[in-house]
Amino acid sequence: MMMTKPTPSDRDLIELAKAGDTNAFGELVRRHQPRIHRLAVHMLRDRSEAEDVAQETFIRAYQALGRFDGRSEAYTWFYRITINLSLNRIRSRKTSRASQDTDDPRLDGLMTDRRPTSGDPAGSASRKQLYQTLCAGIDELSDTLRTTLILVCIDGRSHEDVAAILGAPEGTIAWRVHEARRKLKGFLDARGFDPEGDGT
Template identity: 60%
Template sequence: MGKPTDRELVEQARAGNAQAFGTLVQRYQRRIFRLAFHLVRTGAEAEDVTQETFVRAYQALDRFDGRSEPFTWLYRIAVNLSLNTIRARKPKRDAVPADDPRIEPLLAEHRSSHGSDPARIAQERQLTKALCEGIDKLSDTLRTTLVLVCIDGMGHEEAARVLDCPEGTVAWRVHEARRKLREHLEKQGFGGDAA
């Protein structure tokens, strides 16, 4: 017998099988955390959002109507909780710290192909920091859409379901976010190929 589908796990969880819901948590915990982390920008808050996402989903199992995939439903909960967390903050951070934990994973993807040239690594670190600053300056709507599509790799159709908006709106938001990021990077001295 193969692995149960997400929908089967939801049905089993509705019937009282807590282990089935645990399997859903295991399947999506990392992705939900990664999404929350890119939106709220701190590990502790991302952990809180991740945990609360699954608590709320478990409490709302009876209200899940099956019109979307369970994964999409979980993502929608995580996006809403992340945005609530951002809005609840009193001061808004303006600068990306040098030790921003988002920077290392982005750099790690490129290091294997560029070797260990210290000058190149320093330049990529500066570019990545500028990119994180640009992402942070985007509106919540543009940043959320960009994270879903460009960082998490979600297709426009699926992102539209998560964000509850038309697919064309997702495409426009991604285009607009990228345009604003290019402008930001050019102002920071990263033109041409970097943008």
């Protein structure tokens, strides 16, 4: 009777990749690329830049395979690279920042994450306005608060995971999320939005 081979863990795939198995690294990319790309979209607010960063993340990771010591999870390592590349891009373009595009790719995710409102175009339009304002508020946060908020509230990572990704204590992560939410609430309040009373 043939036994089915167990699915290799990320760590197994990294060890195989270190030994020269390019298919193993390709499997790691397939596993993690969607979330890495989504993270980059939320960090950069630009789809094509996010694609570049996601691609560069895996190129950098592949080039640095020998330095991966296995003390952290593979996804933690990929996330760190993505965040660093994204922040570098944001800083380099701050001097020549284009006006905010109304076609913000982050809205797609926010709108589809909510229940459908096909029968309520007015509600859908007001929700879109709220999300656009919310995205603008997220942009006003410091890099540190924005990155932490994206990882916890948008990507759905636990405080423990985010602490490992960002190299900060869990208590600090909890404080950053609280502070980011407080600032966002103030930003929305000042513009006449009441997220608690929105009904979404």
